[in-house]
Amino acid sequence: MQIEEVLGNRLRVKILKILNQVKELNVSEIARRINANHKTTMKHLKILENEGILYHKRFGRIRLYRFNINSAKARAIQSLMENWDKSEEPAKSFRTTVK
Amino acid sequence: MSANRSVFKDEAKLDINYVPNRLPHREAEMRLLTEFFSFALAAPGKMAQRVLVVGDVGTGKTALSQRFGADITQQAKQRGINLHCIHVNCRQYRGSLFLILHYAVSTFHPTFPKRGFSAEELLNIFLQVLDEQNAHVILVLDELESLIEREGAEPVYKLTRLQEARFGKPQRISLICILKSLKSIEGLDPSTRSTLQSNIIRLEPYSREQLIDILNDRVQLAFKPFTVPEETVNLIAEIARSEGGNARFAIELLWRAGKYADAEDFSYVPPEFVRKAVSSIYAIARKSDLATLTLHEKLLLLGLARFFKENSDRAYASLTEVERTYAVVCEEFGVQPHTHTQLWKYLQMLSALGIIKKSVSSAGQRGRTTLLCLPSIPVKELEKELTTLLEKEVEGG
Numbered sequence: 001m002q003i004e005e006v007l008g009n010r011l012r013v014k015i016l017k018i019l020n021q022v023k024e025l026n027v028s029e030i031a032r033r034i035n036a037n038h039k040t041t042m043k044h045l046k047i048l049e050n051e052g053i054l055y056h057k058r059f060g061r062i063r064l065y066r067f068n069i070n071s072a073k074a075r076a077i078q079s080l081m082e083n084w085d086k087s088e089e090p091a092k093s094f095r096t097t098v099k
Numbered sequence: 100m101s102a103n104r105s106v107f108k109d110e111a112k113l114d115i116n117y118v119p120n121r122l123p124h125r126e127a128e129m130r131l132l133t134e135f136f137s138f139a140l141a142a143p144g145k146m147a148q149r150v151l152v153v154g155d156v157g158t159g160k161t162a163l164s165q166r167f168g169a170d171i172t173q174q175a176k177q178r179g180i181n182l183h184c185i186h187v188n189c190r191q192y193r194g195s196l197f198l199i200l201h202y203a204v205s206t207f208h209p210t211f212p213k214r215g216f217s218a219e220e221l222l223n224i225f226l227q228v229l230d231e232q233n234a235h236v237i238l239v240l241d242e243l244e245s246l247i248e249r250e251g252a253e254p255v256y257k258l259t260r261l262q263e264a265r266f267g268k269p270q271r272i273s274l275i276c277i278l279k280s281l282k283s284i285e286g287l288d289p290s291t292r293s294t295l296q297s298n299i300i301r302l303e304p305y306s307r308e309q310l311i312d313i314l315n316d317r318v319q320l321a322f323k324p325f326t327v328p329e330e331t332v333n334l335i336a337e338i339a340r341s342e343g344g345n346a347r348f349a350i351e352l353l354w355r356a357g358k359y360a361d362a363e364d365f366s367y368v369p370p371e372f373v374r375k376a377v378s379s380i381y382a383i384a385r386k387s388d389l390a391t392l393t394l395h396e397k398l399l400l401l402g403l404a405r406f407f408k409e410n411s412d413r414a415y416a417s418l419t420e421v422e423r424t425y426a427v428v429c430e431e432f433g434v435q436p437h438t439h440t441q442l443w444k445y446l447q448m449l450s451a452l453g454i455i456k457k458s459v460s461s462a463g464q465r466g467r468t469t470l471l472c473l474p475s476i477p478v479k480e481l482e483k484e485l486t487t488l489l490e491k492e493v494e495g496g
Binding site for chain 1: 208209210220224228231
């Protein structure tokens, strides 16, 4: 899948954001937090897993999803999310140098 | 009182949760515990150990196991062994094996879900987690009485016989069970008891001299120099000795006496403040217990306190009488009262915690009535404390 397809979905971005915050979570809890049903959540988790961004571990009936730190895509997304909320100065300095 | 005029140097060293680096007069017990668990450093996975630590309140059971846990995990780390010591107070987890195991699993997977499986499944999950991480655990079950009281012999049996279904695999879980007395495991079936009783460490109540040593250690850690005279320490040790050699009580007295000194602007802690502290400490000794109760346990206890307040000449109340005052309390707080069977369960819990005493009416009365009494807490204090807690809880939703 292309990057715009993978990251072009609000629920998938929400899933990535949540997992970046709490490290790992089971399916029902992810569904609850993104306010979606189990089937939809599973669909998005599978897409993200197929892309190698996430992986899961099974404990009996429980599946815990987390970022696949071996994947460069996963690391890039985590870095993007960590930097996203950091406050940044508007690009004033750029304007002055253009002058 | 400004901080620089305080008699304290570091109050936190008198906190109930503070574990000192050195436990005076428990050196032999510490050595024994280290001996029992020497395999955990030499050959982890080859065997699992079960140790019982038995002793009265304030004899250092929890401190001993926590100090030991911290020391052994540090040594294991230095040797590259993935050893964890998980200390669980069974009473805090309401004597439920499920909640205890959930806490243990959540030390490895903090967001592990709380629903959707049984205690047995959770035990298997716990082992799976340990296998995956090649980790070994010393599970310290503090106040094991609560677990036995609520769930009987089954959980202890399961925890001690884990390896039978894992033949050939490394042994992952060792147990340290902390009990006030061996009486509570008398009811267990002989096979469970026999697996537990092989290693017992008994902690005898501290003597007056031992208490003085403990107090002097803490005075050095927590107070500024020359603020606590010898007579004050001696008096505290004397009182704590009469309370069954209870070191926790002694340390609490020391802290409280220091607080009185600060409040009255004294530069030292005279024995008089110890006496003052004693009279205040009984009333609030169980404050922390009260906060852990559920809403209806609190309501029921408040009902009981109100009953004794109105009938100050009575030492015992029948369950029927308490149910009536409980219903009134529920109405007051706008809560639907629970049924008789539910209340019975709450009483079991309150009795297990030692807050109430329960007995069955003897000969001379028709039928068997459960009689309840409040052995150690002044009714007025209890009512005040519970009302504050309940108001917070009910208003907070």
